[in-house]
Amino acid sequence: GQSLEQPSEVTAVEGAIVQINCTYQTSGFYGLSWYQQHDGGAPTFLSYNGLDGLEETGRFSSFLSRSDSYGYLLLQELQMKDSASYFCAAYNYGQNFVFGPGTRLSVLP
Amino acid sequence: EAGVAQSPRYKIIEKRQSVAFWCNPISGHATLYWYQQILGQGPKLLIQFQNNGVVDDSQLPKDRFSAERLKGVDSTLKIQPAKLEDSAVYLCASSLASSGQETQYFGPGTRLLVL
Numbered sequence: 001g002q003s004l005e006q007p008s009e010v011t012a013v014e015g016a017i018v019q020i021n022c023t024y025q026t027s028g029f030y031g032l033s034w035y036q037q038h039d040g041g042a043p044t045f046l047s048y049n050g051l052d053g054l055e056e057t058g059r060f061s062s063f064l065s066r067s068d069s070y071g072y073l074l075l076q077e078l079q080m081k082d083s084a085s086y087f088c089a090a091y092n093y094g095q096n097f098v099f100g101p102g103t104r105l106s107v108l109p
Numbered sequence: 110e111a112g113v114a115q116s117p118r119y120k121i122i123e124k125r126q127s128v129a130f131w132c133n134p135i136s137g138h139a140t141l142y143w144y145q146q147i148l149g150q151g152p153k154l155l156i157q158f159q160n161n162g163v164v165d166d167s168q169l170p171k172d173r174f175s176a177e178r179l180k181g182v183d184s185t186l187k188i189q190p191a192k193l194e195d196s197a198v199y200l201c202a203s204s205l206a207s208s209g210q211e212t213q214y215f216g217p218g219t220r221l222l223v224l
Contacts, residue, residue, distance in 0.1 A: 004151075031210060042200065042215035043152065050210055087151050096165040097142070097213075099151035 002026040004088055004100035011106045012078055020073045020103045022088035032064050032071045033089045037102070043087060046073065075105070083107045111135065113216035115201050121222045127189040130219045134182070134203030140164075142213065143176055143186050144200040152200055158184065159207050191223045 004024045012018040022032065031050040035043040047055050049064035049071060061074040075082055088100040114133040122128050134141050139160050144152035155174065156166040160181040169176070173192070178184040188195055198218040204211040 033213075035213075042217055043202075043213075044215070045212040048210050048212075089151075091208075091210075096157065096167070097154050099144075099153070102149075102151045 002090070002092070002098045004090055004098060006086075006088060006100045006103045008101070009104045009106070011108060013108045014078055014080060016078050017074065017076050018078060018105065020075070020086050020088075020105070022071045022073075022100055024069050024071070024088070024090045024100075026090045026092050026098060028093035029066070029069070030091045030093055032062070033091065033097075034060075034062050034073045035087045035089060035099075036084050037087065038084045046086075078107050080107050080109065113201055113203055113214055115199075115216035115219055117219055118217060119220045119222075121224065122191055123224050124193055125190040127187065128191055128221065129188075130186045130199050130201075130221075132184045132186070132201030132216060134184070134201070135214055138203035138205055138214075139181070140204045140207040140211070141178055141184050142202040142204075143184070144202065146198045146200055146218070148197070155186070157207070164207060188221075191221075193223050196221055196223045 033048045034046040037043045047062040054063045059076045064071045085102045085104050087102045090098045141158045143155045146152045155169045156176045157164040158178040161178045176186045200218045201216045202213040204213045
């Protein structure tokens with residue numbers, strides 16, 4: 001089967017750095033995406049890793065290690081508005097997407 | 110640029126009734142996705158279209174769910190008959206192409222409550 005695992009909840013304070021991990025077990029893995037979803041809102045795209053290594057986009061960075069079937073999202077200089085759920089999503093050959101269960105991030109003042 | 114449009118935004122029905130959702134993707138986007146998101150879980154892909162052809166419908170409960178994308182633009186998702194466990198948010202997304210690096214743009218979703 002295909003599955004992704006993420007921590008269910010993470011809490012951090014404003015200005016801090018937080019890392020959200022994602023491990024995957026999928027057949028025909030191609031790449032890993034990250035999406036942010038605020039309560040009651042739609043998921044919005046944050047980043048994509050098709051190759052091993054780090055991708056940086058402003059305060060957000062994402063990392064992928066294919067050999068470890070592992071990736072993470074790194075959020076720096078946390079702000080209150082970053083409080084949301086974060087999903088990793090694996091893209092597989094055969095052109096289908098599998099989303100992880102999501103990590104709920106709470107940013108405290 | 111207009112985003113992905115979905116309607117209705119909310120729907121309450123009784124079990125065994127039928128319901129239909131509509132999605133209008135971003136203009137020019139060849140790929141359209143329907144997801145089911147149960148409260149507290151990640152989106153689950155129900156069906157993926159490339160233009161008006163189905164790419165993946167392996168997780169679509171075909172005994173009760175159906176979807177179509179006529180003319181490769183708008184799409185409808187239907188549930189007939191609905192069950193209590195169908196209560197969820199139904200998200201439509203679109204992307205330029207179907208490769209993994211293409212950003213998926215999500216609509217606001219339709220919140221379905223089955224009583």
